[in-house]
Amino acid sequence: MGQHVDLLLFKEILIVLGAVSVVIPLFHRLRISPVLGFMLIGILLGPGVVGAWLREVPGMQWASLSDSARIETIAEFGVVFLMFMIGLELSFERLLLVRRLVFGLGPLQTLGCGALIALATLVLGQSTNDAIVIGLAFALSSTAIIIQVLADEKRLNTNMGRTSFAILLFQDIAVVPILFAVAMMGNAGDQANLQTFIIALGQAALAVAVLIGMGRLLLRPLFRSVVRTQSPEVFMAACLLVLLGAAAATAAAGLSMAMGALLAGLLLAETEYRRQIEVLIEPFKGLLLGLFLISMGMTLNLAAIAAAPLLIFGLSLALLLIKSVVTYGFARFFAVPARASLQMALLFGAGGEFTFVVLGAATAQGMLSGRLGEIAVIIAALTMAATPLLSAMGLALTKRLRPPNSMDAAAWAPPAPPESPCVIIVGYGRVGQMVGEVLIQQAFRHVAIDTNVDIVGKARAQGAPVYYGDATNPLMLRACGLDTALALVVTMDSAKGTEEVVAAARAARGDLIIVARARDTQHAKNLYQKGATSAVPETVEASLMLSEMLLTEIGVPQGQASAMIQERRERMHFSMR
Numbered sequence: 001m002g003q004h005v006d007l008l009l010f011k012e013i014l015i016v017l018g019a020v021s022v023v024i025p026l027f028h029r030l031r032i033s034p035v036l037g038f039m040l041i042g043i044l045l046g047p048g049v050v051g052a053w054l055r056e057v058p059g060m061q062w063a064s065l066s067d068s069a070r071i072e073t074i075a076e077f078g079v080v081f082l083m084f085m086i087g088l089e090l091s092f093e094r095l096l097l098v099r100r101l102v103f104g105l106g107p108l109q110t111l112g113c114g115a116l117i118a119l120a121t122l123v124l125g126q127s128t129n130d131a132i133v134i135g136l137a138f139a140l141s142s143t144a145i146i147i148q149v150l151a152d153e154k155r156l157n158t159n160m161g162r163t164s165f166a167i168l169l170f171q172d173i174a175v176v177p178i179l180f181a182v183a184m185m186g187n188a189g190d191q192a193n194l195q196t197f198i199i200a201l202g203q204a205a206l207a208v209a210v211l212i213g214m215g216r217l218l219l220r221p222l223f224r225s226v227v228r229t230q231s232p233e234v235f236m237a238a239c240l241l242v243l244l245g246a247a248a249a250t251a252a253a254g255l256s257m258a259m260g261a262l263l264a265g266l267l268l269a270e271t272e273y274r275r276q277i278e279v280l281i282e283p284f285k286g287l288l289l290g291l292f293l294i295s296m297g298m299t300l301n302l303a304a305i306a307a308a309p310l311l312i313f314g315l316s317l318a319l320l321l322i323k324s325v326v327t328y329g330f331a332r333f334f335a336v337p338a339r340a341s342l343q344m345a346l347l348f349g350a351g352g353e354f355t356f357v358v359l360g361a362a363t364a365q366g367m368l369s370g371r372l373g374e375i376a377v378i379i380a381a382l383t384m385a386a387t388p389l390l391s392a393m394g395l396a397l398t399k400r401l402r403p404p405n406s407m408d409a410a411a412w413a414p415p416a417p418p419e420s421p422c423v424i425i426v427g428y429g430r431v432g433q434m435v436g437e438v439l440i441q442q443a444f445r446h447v448a449i450d451t452n453v454d455i456v457g458k459a460r461a462q463g464a465p466v467y468y469g470d471a472t473n474p475l476m477l478r479a480c481g482l483d484t485a486l487a488l489v490v491t492m493d494s495a496k497g498t499e500e501v502v503a504a505a506r507a508a509r510g511d512l513i514i515v516a517r518a519r520d521t522q523h524a525k526n527l528y529q530k531g532a533t534s535a536v537p538e539t540v541e542a543s544l545m546l547s548e549m550l551l552t553e554i555g556v557p558q559g560q561a562s563a564m565i566q567e568r569r570e571r572m573h574f575s576m577r
Contacts, residue, residue: 015041015045016287016290016291016294019037019038019041019290019294020287020290023037023041024037024038024290033149033152033388034148034152034290035145035148035149035152035293035387035388036385036388036389038290038293038294038297039293039294039296039297039384039385040297040385041294041297042293042294042295042296042297042298042299042300043297043298043300043302043385044297045294074288074291075288075291075292075294075295076257076292077288078144078285078287078288078289078290078291078292078293079143079144079257079258079289079292079353080243080244080247080257080258080260080261080288081243081261081281081284081285081288081289082143082144082147082148082258082285082289083143083172083258083259083261083262083265084243084261084262084264084265084281084285085265085278085281085282085285086147086165086262086265087261087262087263087264087265087266087267087268087269088265088268088269088274088277088278088281089265089269090265090266090269098162098163098165098166101163101166101167101334102166102167102169102170103170104334105163105166105167105330105331105334106166106167106169106170106171106174107170107174108330108333109167109326109327109330109331109348110139110140110167110170110171110174111139112326112329112330113135113138113139113322113323113326113327113348114135114136114138114139115135116135116322116326117134117135117138117139117319117322117323118131118132118134118135118136119131119135120318120322121134121135126372129185129367130367130368130369130372132185133182133185133358133359133362133367133368134372134376136178136181136182136358137351137354137355137358137359137362137376137380138319138323138351138355138376138379138380139171140171140174140175140178140351140352140354140355140358141167141168141171141323141347141348141350141351141352142350142351142352142353142384142387143168143171143172143258143352143353144289144292144293144353145293145350145352145353145384145387145388146164146168146347146348146387147165147168148289149347149387149388149391150164150347150391153391153395159340160336160339160340160343160344163331163336163340163344164344164347164348167327167344167348169262171352171354172256172258172259172262172354173259175256175354175357175358176204176254176255176256176259178354178358179357179358179361182358182361182362182365182367183361183365185365185367203253203254204250204253204254204255206253207249207250207252207253207255208250208253208255208259208263210249211246211249211250211260211263211264211267212263212267215242215246215263215264215267215268216267219242219267219268219271220271222238222242223235223238223271223273223468224453224457226238227273227453227468228453235276235280236280239277239280239281242264242268243261243264243281245264246260246261246263246264247260247261247264248260250263256354272456272457272460272466272467272468273467273468273469274467275449275467275468275469275476275479275480276467276468276469276470276476278479279469279470279473279475279476279479282475292353296353296381296384296385297381297385299356299377299378299380299381300378300381300382300385301374301378304374304375304378305378305382308375311375312375312378312379312382313382315375315379316379316382316383316386319349319350319351319379319383320346320349320350320383320386320390321349323345323348323349323350324345324346324348324349325345327341327344327345327348327349328341328342328344328345331344331345338398339398342394342397342398343391343394343395343398344394345394346390346391346393346394346397347387347390347391347394349383349390350380350383350384350386350387350390351379351380351381351383351384352380352384353384355376355380356377356380359373359376359377359380422439422444422445422446422485422486422487423439423444423445423446423447423485423486423487423488423489424446424447424448424449424477424480424481424482424485424487424488424489425446425447425448425449425489425491426448426449426450426471426488426489426490426491426492426501427448427449427450427490427491427492427493427517428448428449428450428452428455428456428459428464428466428491429450429452429455429491429493431491431517432448432450432489432491433459433464435489435491436448436464444486446465447465447466447467447480447481448464448465448466448467449466449467449468449469449471449476449477449480450466450467450468451468451469451470453468456468467480471490471501471504472497472500472501472504473504474504474505474507474508477501477504477505477508478508482505482508482509482512483508483509485509485512486513487512487513487514487515488501488505488512488513488514488515489515489516490502490514490515490516490517491517492517495518495519495523498516498517498518498523498527499526499527499530501516502514502516502527502530502531502532503530503531505531506530506531506532507531512533513533514531514532514533514534515532515533515534515535515536516532516534516535516536517535517536517538518535518536518537518538519537519538520537520538521537521572523535523537524536524537547565551564551565
C-alpha cells in the first residue's frame with residue numbers, strides 16, 4: 001500500500017492549472033481579457049463566493065481556494081518574473097533613453113495623484129495620517145496588470161506603452177521610500193527612526209551598486225561555462241539562480257524583490273544569452289502571473305461590497321476619476337498627444353499590487369482602522385479588476401479623436417527600441433558571417449542565432465548582433481523578430497537541424513522568405529518539402545561555378561557561359577522543387 005497523501009495540499013495547484021488549461025482558453029474564445037479571467041477565477045473560487053458555499057458541502061472543500069496566505073506567498077513571484085522579463089527587453093542603454101519620463105513624468109504623476117487622493121480623504125473626515133497613507137497607497141498603479149494588458153493588446157512597444165512603463169518604473173522605485181515613510185509615521189518620526197531611514201537607504205543603494213558591479217563582471221563567464229555543458233537543465237538552473245538571487249539580495253537590503261529581478265533582467269539584456277533566457281522564463285512568468293491575479297481576485301469580499309455597494313462603488317469611481325484626471329493633465333503637460341494621454345489616464349486609474357503592501361504595513365503599525373483598511377483593500381482589488389475594461393474603453397474613446405500630428409508625436413515620444421530585424425540568420429559560421437557582411441553592405445538590418453558559444457562570443461566582441469540560442473524552437477525565432485522579419489537564412493552545418501528550423505519557421509509564418517543551405521540535391525528536396533523558399537545545395541553550386549569558370553577559361557564568351565550555367569541552375573532547382 002502506498003503512503004496516504006492529503007490531496008488538499010495540492011488543491012491550489014490543481015485549481016490554478018485547471019484554470020489555465022480549461023477556463024482561460026474559454027475566456028480567450030469569448031474575447032475576455034486573460035487578466036480579467038484570472039481575477040474572476042479568484043473571485044468565484046475564493047473564500048467569498050463559491051468557496052464559502054463549498055466549505056459547507058461535505059467532501060467539496062477541495063474545490064475552493066481557501067488558503068489565501070499560501071497563494072499570495074507564491075503569487076509574489078509572478079510580479080518578480082514579470083519584472084525580470086521587462087528588464088530583458090529594456091537594457092540599461094534603453095532605460096537611459098526614457099530617463100526624462102521616468103524621473104520627470106513619473107514623479108509628477110505619482111505625487112499629484114497621491115496629494116489629491118489624500119486631500120479627498122481629508123475632506124471625507126479621516127485623520128491626517130490616514131489620509132497620507134491612503135494617498136501614498138493609491139498613488140501606485142499595477143505594473144503587473146497594466147503591462148499584461150498592454151502586451152495582450154500588442155501595445156507594449158508603442159509610444160504610449162513605453163511612456164506607461166516609464167511611469168510604472170518610477171512607481172516601483174518609489175515603493176521603498178513610501179514604505180519607509182509609513183514606518184516613520186507609525187513611530188512618530190523620532191531621531192532614531194530618521195537615522196534608521198538614512199542607513200536603510202544607504203544599504204539599498206549599496207546593494208544595487210554591488211549587484212550591478214557583480215553582474216557586469218560575472219554573468220558572461222557564468223553563462224559561458226554553463227552553455228559549454230550543453231545541458232538545458234543547467235542553463236535553466238543558472239537563469240533561476242541569477243533571477244532569484246538578485247531578488248533575494250534586494251529584499252534583504254530593504255528593496256522589493258521585483259526591483260532585484262528588474263536589475264537582473266537589465267544586466268542579462270546586454271549579453272548574448274538574452275533571447276534564450278526569454279524563451280525559458282516566459283512559461284514561468286505566465287503561470288505565476290496568473291496565480292498573482294487569482295490572489296488579487298480572492299481579496300474581493302463580495303459580502304462587504306453587498307453591505308455597502310453605493311459607498312464602495314462611489315469611492316471606486318472617485319478614485320478612477322481623480323487618478324485619470326491627474327494622469328491626463330501631466331501627460332499633456334509633457335506634450336503627450338491627447339489620444340495616448342486619454343488611454344494612459346484610464347489605465348492608471350486603478351490601484352496596484354503595492355497598494356496592498358502599503359495598506360498592510362500601515363495596518364500593522366496601527367494607523368488604519370479595520371473598517372477603513374477593509375474598504376481600501378476592496379476598492380484596490382475592484383479597480384484593478386476593471387483595468388482591462390478601462391483599457392478597452394480608452395481605445396474606444398480615442399477612436400473619435402483626431403489622429404496626432406506626426407511632428408508633435410515625435411517631439412514627446414520616448415526613443416523607440418531598435419526595430420525588429422529584417423533578416424534572421426541561423427548559424428553564424430563562415431557562411432553566416434559572409435551573409436551578414438553582404439546584408440550590412442546593402443544596409444539591411446539582421447540578427448543571428450548560433451549554439452556555438454565561442455562563435456557567439458567572438459562575433460559579439462566585434463559588435464555583431466548575435467545571440468546564443470536554439471533556433472529549432474519557434475519561441476526563440478519569435479523572440480528574435482520572426483513575426484516581422486523580411487527573410488530567414490539558415491546556414492547551419494547540421495542537415496537535420498536545418499530541416500527542423502525551416503519546418504518551425506514555416507509553421508510559424510506562412511509568408512516568410514526562407515533561404516537554406518543544403519548539402520546535396522536530396523537534402524535540398526527535403527528542405528523544399530519542409531517549406532523552404534529556396535534551397536542552395538553546396539555540391540551543385542560548387543560544380544556550376546567550376547563549370548562556368550572552365551568555360552570562360554577555354555574561350556567561351558562570359559555572357560554565353562553565364563547564361564548557360566544559369567539556365568542549368570534553374571532547371572535543377574525546378575527539378576528539386
